[in-house]
Structure formats: C-alpha cells, structure tokens
Amino acid sequence: MPRGTLEVVLISAKGLEDNDFLSSIDPYVILTYRAQEHKSTVQEGAGSNPQWNETFLFTVSDTAYELNLKIMEKDNYSADDNLGEVIIPLETVIQEGSVPENSYKLVKDEKYCGEVKVALTFTPERNYERSYNQEEETGGWKQSARDF
Template identity: 50%
Template sequence: MLFINRQLRKHCTCSSPPFLLLSVCFCQVSIDSIPFQPNMAYGTLEVVLVNAKGLHNTDFLSKMDPYVIFTLKTQEKKSTVAKGQGSEPAWNESFLFTVTNDVSELHLKIMDEDTFTADDYVGESTISLEPVFNVGIVPPTAYNVVNKDQEYHGEIKIGLNFSPEPETNSFCSGHYGGVEDYGGWKESTF
C-alpha cells in the first residue's frame, strides 16, 4: 500500500522502511483503526437555519430585512432575505456543504439588507462542528450572536446534520479524495 499521509503511516504494522517522500506498506490499514480527529471528517453537512430572536435592530425607522451568510472554509451560502421581519426573523431553510479535510467550525454573519445604502452588519456567530462530526446530528440549537466587540446581539437557531462519505471507511477502497487511481498512479490523458 502506498502512503502519502503520515497519519496512516503511524498506524502501519509492517516494518517497511520509508522512502524519501513516500513509504510503501504491504499490510492492510483501515481508516477505522485511526483515532477520530475532527479535522479529518469527509462528507456532507446540512445546515438548517430556523430563526433568530432578539437581534440588534440596525434600522431606526422601519424593521430590518435580515439575511445570513454561512462560510465553511472557502464555501459560502446566503439565505433568503427575511423582508420586514425585524429582530425576530424566521427562515426554515437548509444549506448543503461539502466537508473535506481540516474543517472544524462554521462561521455565520447576519446582515440587514438596505435598498439605497450598503447592507448593515448585525452580528456573527461561530459554531464548532466537532459535536455533529461525533454524533451525526445536532437538533436546532440557539447560538449567541455577537458584534465585532463580542457584545451580545441576540441569538440564532441552527440545526446540523452530518452524513459521512461512505468511501472513506477504507483507505484501500481505491478512492482518494475523488481522484480515481490505478496502481497508485493517476491515469494520464497523454
């Protein structure tokens, strides 16, 4: 078995000496034998945006039109605008994210849509993904919304569901991050 990942090499039981950058191992190593590490999760994360309450109102003459921007590493999703719902908006929307290596938290930013000026910042929250990676589901839970000075600006209710990618249960399955390999080499198009 060809190892590029040092984490797998540590769990190898054979005595093959490592070569320069790669090491060769002839034993069977299963991902299941490696201790759980939250930053090694692969699969699909469903984020359920339920509602918010007690949001700091940024509009003085009318009700806010809030929306949420979710960020998971480089992926970004935006909710619909809760027109005229003010500081107690309800969305009941779901968003899907692809989870790859080295993801530990979901960041969200709440904004107030304005027609003639730039949208106003309402607040933000950061949600640890370790519980959903361990259990698979976190029912809708209230998370504090804070401003840039970490002052409380309300709360937002979010549910999380994680579906691990079934192919990652065995390193020997032939699938390494979606790239199809033949004998350890990617097939060339030349």
C-alpha cells in the first residue's frame, strides 16, 4: 500500500435516530484509521440531520484498508450513545486518488440507522529519487582520493 495522506471531508448525516425525549440529539463523529483518531465538533441540537463540513487528515503508512466512522450522541449527564457506525473500504480512493461525496449506510446492532456523507482524497507521498552527480558528492570516495 502506498504511503501518503488521506483527507476525509465529513459533510453530513441523515436519518439518525433521535432518542432524546426532552431535546434534539447533539451528534458528533469519531473517525478512526488504525491508531489515529479524530473527533468532529458536536452539532448541538442538530437532530437527525446534522451538517459538519469538516476536514480531517490521516497519515497512511501501512496496509490498513479501512476507515471507521462512528456517530455518537453527546450526553451531559450519562455516557455518550452510539447512534451507528460504518467501515469504509479505502482501496478505491487509494487507486483512484479521490472518491467524490458519497453516502454510506450506518449500522447499529446489524440494523440500518441512517447515513453519513463523506468525500475522500488520497495524496501519495512523493519519493524523491536523488541523482548522484559527481559534482554533488561531498565526502565521498572520489573527493577523499583527490587529497592523496
């Protein structure tokens, strides 16, 4: 797998289960690639159709081929609730360079529970091949040999 940078644009979600009785849900997203993790801002009172339009960067340097997105609901007086998650395969974005805005189905307990929309871009790391010119050499064998 090539090394480089994965850019994830978190756009929006729709159809999230609004399980708060007194107010609208306050969703946020945890984005995970291997040991790297980012959290979106909490969309307070956004309800089941939040908008983020936030960009996150991940360093790709190994053979992991998936990005995990977990939609959470911020609770002030108890643990945050998992509203659903999706695992996005990365083979296409790495081969093509980008995947335009696309909706992915969120699942919780093997049941559909909404969608999240993201756009993905992969920028490979540039490998600079150094050309060895005799004039650029410093401290090499040729220079040392001239001193004798």
